[in-house]
Amino acid sequence: MTDTKSIRRITVVGTGVIGASWTALFLARGLQVVATDVAPNAEAALRKFVDTAWPALKRLGLSPGASQSSLKFTASLPEALAGADLVQENGPERIDFKQKFYRQLDELLPAETIIASSSSGLTMSEIQLGAVSHPERCVIAHPFNPPHLIPLVEIVGGAKTSEETIRRASDFYASIGQRPVRLNKEMPGHVANRLQAALGREVYYLVAEGVISAADVDTALCWGPGLRWGIMGNMMLNHLGGGRGGIEHFFQQFTGPMTAWWKTLGSPVLTPELQNKLIESVHAEVGSRSIEELEAERDELLLQLIELRNRAPKTSTARQAVAGAA
Amino acid sequence: MTDTKSIRRITVVGTGVIGASWTALFLARGLQVVATDVAPNAEAALRKFVDTAWPALKRLGLSPGASQSSLKFTASLPEALAGADLVQENGPERIDFKQKFYRQLDELLPAETIIASSSSGLTMSEIQLGAVSHPERCVIAHPFNPPHLIPLVEIVGGAKTSEETIRRASDFYASIGQRPVRLNKEMPGHVANRLQAALGREVYYLVAEGVISAADVDTALCWGPGLRWGIMGNMMLNHLGGGRGGIEHFFQQFTGPMTAWWKTLGSPVLTPELQNKLIESVHAEVGSRSIEELEAERDELLLQLIELRNRAPKTSTARQAVAGAA
Numbered sequence: 141m142t143d144t145k146s147i148r149r150i151t152v153v154g155t156g157v158i159g160a161s162w163t164a165l166f167l168a169r170g171l172q173v174v175a176t177d178v179a180p181n182a183e184a185a186l187r188k189f190v191d192t193a194w195p196a197l198k199r200l201g202l203s204p205g206a207s208q209s210s211l212k213f214t215a216s217l218p219e220a221l222a223g224a225d226l227v228q229e230n231g232p233e234r235i236d237f238k239q240k241f242y243r244q245l246d247e248l249l250p251a252e253t254i255i256a257s258s259s260s261g262l263t264m265s266e267i268q269l270g271a272v273s274h275p276e277r278c279v280i281a282h283p284f285n286p287p288h289l290i291p292l293v294e295i296v297g298g299a300k301t302s303e304e305t306i307r308r309a310s311d312f313y314a315s316i317g318q319r320p321v322r323l324n325k326e327m328p329g330h331v332a333n334r335l336q337a338a339l340g341r342e343v344y345y346l347v348a349e350g351v352i353s354a355a356d357v358d359t360a361l362c363w364g365p366g367l368r369w370g371i372m373g374n375m376m377l378n379h380l381g382g383g384r385g386g387i388e389h390f391f392q393q394f395t396g397p398m399t400a401w402w403k404t405l406g407s408p409v410l411t412p413e414l415q416n417k418l419i420e421s422v423h424a425e426v427g428s429r430s431i432e433e434l435e436a437e438r439d440e441l442l443l444q445l446i447e448l449r450n451r452a453p454k455t456s457t458a459r460q461a462v463a464g465a466a
Numbered sequence: 467m468t469d470t471k472s473i474r475r476i477t478v479v480g481t482g483v484i485g486a487s488w489t490a491l492f493l494a495r496g497l498q499v500v501a502t503d504v505a506p507n508a509e510a511a512l513r514k515f516v517d518t519a520w521p522a523l524k525r526l527g528l529s530p531g532a533s534q535s536s537l538k539f540t541a542s543l544p545e546a547l548a549g550a551d552l553v554q555e556n557g558p559e560r561i562d563f564k565q566k567f568y569r570q571l572d573e574l575l576p577a578e579t580i581i582a583s584s585s586s587g588l589t590m591s592e593i594q595l596g597a598v599s600h601p602e603r604c605v606i607a608h609p610f611n612p613p614h615l616i617p618l619v620e621i622v623g624g625a626k627t628s629e630e631t632i633r634r635a636s637d638f639y640a641s642i643g644q645r646p647v648r649l650n651k652e653m654p655g656h657v658a659n660r661l662q663a664a665l666g667r668e669v670y671y672l673v674a675e676g677v678i679s680a681a682d683v684d685t686a687l688c689w690g691p692g693l694r695w696g697i698m699g700n701m702m703l704n705h706l707g708g709g710r711g712g713i714e715h716f717f718q719q720f721t722g723p724m725t726a727w728w729k730t731l732g733s734p735v736l737t738p739e740l741q742n743k744l745i746e747s748v749h750a751e752v753g754s755r756s757i758e759e760l761e762a763e764r765d766e767l768l769l770q771l772i773e774l775r776n777r778a779p780k781t782s783t784a785r786q787a788v789a790g791a792a
Contacts (some may be wrong), residue, residue, distance in 0.1 A: 261723065284690040292690035319689040321682035329727040331678055332690040336700075337727040338668035339691075342660055343700045352657055356647035358699020363645040364610040364618035364658040365665075367775075370696015371767040373684020374669045375748050380761055387748045391741045397587060399736060401655040401663040410725060415717045422701050422713045435706055437779065441697040444774050449693075452767055 147225040147254075147312045148172060153217075153245075154230035155182050158258050158285060160189035162228050165288040167210055168194075169316040170203035174212045176220035183213040193288050196443055200289075200450070203316075218248055226254045226312060228281070233261045239270030242278065246271035254309055256281035260333060263326040264298030276302035279309050282330050287318070289442060294330040296323035345406025347421050348414050354421035370445055473551040473580075473638045474498060479543075479571075480556035481508050484584050484611060486515035488554050491614040493536055494520075495642040496529035500538045502546035509539040519614050522769055526615075526776070529642075544574055552580045552638060554607070559587045565596030568604065572597035580635055582607035586659060589652040590624030602628035605635050608656050613644070615768060620656040622649035671732025673747050674740050680747035696771055 150166045152159050155177040163186060166173045175186055190208055197206075214220050221227065227249065231241055238259070245255055255278045257267060268275035279301050284292040293313045297306050306322065313320040323330060329337060343361070346352050352360070368377055375387075382390030408414060426434070476492045478485050481503040489512060492499045501512055516534055523532075540546050547553065553575065557567055564585070571581055581604045583593060594601035605627050610618040619639045623632050632648065639646040649656060655663060669687070672678050678686070694703055701713075708716030734740060752760070 290690060290693060292686055294686065319685050321678060321686045323678055323682075325675065325677045327672070327677055328730050329723070331672060331683060331686045333723075334668055334672070334727055334731065335665055335687060336691050337724050338731050339661055339665045339695075340700055340704070340724065341728055341731075342664035346653070346657060346660070347701070349651065351651045351653055352647060352649055354699075354701040356649075357657060358701050359645050360618055360620065360647045360657045361661060361695055361699040362697060363775075364616060365662050366692070366695030366697075366699070367616060367768060367771055368696075368764070369665075369687055369692030370694075370771055371688060371692075372764055373680075373687040373692070374666055375673070375680040375684050375744070375751065376760065377764075378666070379748050379752060380757065380764060384757065386752075386757055387745050391736065391745070395736045395741070397655070397659075398663050398666065401660055402667055402733070404654050405660065405664050405667075407728070410717065410721045415721070418701070419713050419717070422705050425701065426705060431706065431710065431712055434702065438694070438698055438703075438706060441774070441778055442693060445693055445696055445771060448767070448770050448774060449689075453763065 147308075147315075149174070149223055149225050151176065151220050151224035151227045152230070153177075153220070153227060154232075155179075155186040155189075156230060158283065158287065159228070159230035160186050161193070161286040161288045162230065162258070162283065163211065164190045164193040164197060165316070165318075166228075167208060168197035168200075168202050168206050168288065170205035170207075170210075171316070172210050172212075174214065174220045174224070176214055176217055178215060182215075186213065187211070193286075196439070197288060199443060200446065217244070221245070221248045221253075224249065224253055226256060226309075228256050228258065230258045233259060235262055235266055238262060238267045242267055242270035243272060246273050246275075249274075251277065253277065254279065254305055254312075256309055258282055260330065264296065264301060265326060266298070268298045268300050275300035277305050279305050280330070281309055281313065281320075283318075284332050289439070289446065291317065291319040291446075292332060293318045293320045294323060294332065295320050296326055296330065298326070341408065342405055344410070344414070344418060345408045347418055348408045349406065353424065354418065355425035358425060371449070473634075473641075475500070475549055475551050477502065477546050477550035477553045478556070479503075479546070479553060480558075481505075481512040481515075482556060484609065484613065485554070485556035486512050487519070487612040487614045488556065488584070488609065489537065490516045490519040490523060491642070491644075492554075493534060494523035494526075494528050494532050494614065496531035496533075496536075497642070498536050498538075500540065500546045500550070502540055502543055504541060508541075512539065513537070519612075522765070523614060525769060526772060543570070547571070547574045550575065550579055552582060552635075554582050554584065556584045559585060561588055561592055564588060564593045568593055568596035569598060572599050572601075572604075575600075577603065579603065580605065580631055580638075582635055584608055586656065590622065590627060591652060592624070594624045594626050601626035603631050605631050606656070607635055607639065607646075609644075610658050615765070615772065617643065617645040617772075618658060619644045619646045620649060620658065621646050622652055622656065624652070667734065668731055670736070670740070670744060671734045673744055674734045675732065679750065680744065681751035684751060697775065 149172040152163045152175040155175050251274045257280050264280045268278040280296045282294040284290045310320040378390045379387040475498040478489045478501040481501050577600045590606045594604040606622045608620040610616045636646040704716045705713040
């Protein structure tokens, strides 16, 4: 863990929604942040985002030395990169742009500086082709939006990424309280987006087929299995679902019905007509409630759930995850 | 809602895990319960279950008049059914048994008594063929285990079930604080089990392919999207995922990537070899932690999350669900 402690100065490249949220998180963890973005008005928008996020970060607990004044902004890339221990890159999701940009980063940064990409749609094997000299220090560190509230970070290397980079990056995110997970292979959508896509597909299918309304399928999820997924993962829940016999008994008992259900799961096609049906059903659920009102409700509950989870005794998956990363 | 209030006396038929949990819930809501089961020692096991569940039910709030002493047990079916306003049936999941049994229930009960089945694997259209005289009062009311903690109840009628039965059953479960959802069509696994199956399939696939360990995929779920599914459903989260543009903008932005991910989702076959791989990965995650310890952790967090959700302002999906059912 020694070299994790030396990661004190982060450069955030690209301060859109994801970059701004990373910035708020890093500041709350007492790190020095230099942010850069070419968009006009980027600095003002970033400082506003951080200021708005700060009360929530305060509730979750600021690290010693955490301060909004540790944020510097510059439109100059070389200036932004000077002295960086880790670069969190949140640039546009176009492979031609990324490869050119990684060539620049690679030239400007010393070999030991980690370049971590928030990319959700590209693979590091492709991106790092641009980083001619030191592709081994490039890694995907994909957050789950918004990273200043949601701890998950998906770590996955490309063909040329070194094990040391993966370990140092994992240690770093764990050291600031995030929950890094390791992907051993590059997958479209990484892991969390795939899980969302798998669940969403069946949700859309059931509403599309007229089996259930959006309001009722939401109730079924968030007052049913979703309650458990807010506290433990699928595999551990299966282990407990097997009773005294654990995961072995779970498979003995449920392989039959599960396999039968899999055969009947839907594969909807999101035609404009189906989208309209889903949109109408969501509006019936939403009624007169504004997006702002619903967002505030979601974020307040999310904060409370994270506080609750953080208070839980450290026998949990949490401990395992940190131990696994350390 | 008037006739909901008249449902005061419940007969629980079959007091295995599900029946016992229903019994505890009904007692906590101040209802009179008569339970029946042919298994030797059923009464002692049931009373022990209720007693063990009681502290959690107390924390969530007992209704006026709630008392364990409102539980009567008899091995005689006709005695158990006498005076019932609603029968919660939790018998074996075999269609021949269920049809014969519904013939008996139908003969012994007055026409207005609702027969609600906890069946997860059979359809009411098949089951109610046994209830020759009054099939219209038979309905599926499928809980999410354990019903004394998890509020979801899936309501679905068979071909001969009346709208009035569906409405009365929904009103009843809503009146005792559960979250009934309405299925307009019979589906294998109803809804919640299908959502679990859809998610689980991709989880197993990713572990099977060596993309990620059980520990890490659990972290990815319960510190990532699972946090949100513990507080809101997929459709509402999509609506908020679209920003100011709501669900319309969500589909504009994400139909492309989602559809691409769907094409790459896995279809694992749960061979003995794959089961062993999954089992090993779960044991690596569990380490030395006992099932009892993990269960206690799950249940404590679950209680806290439900308390948190119950305290939330009633602008939530919750209110909508109750309003929808009323």
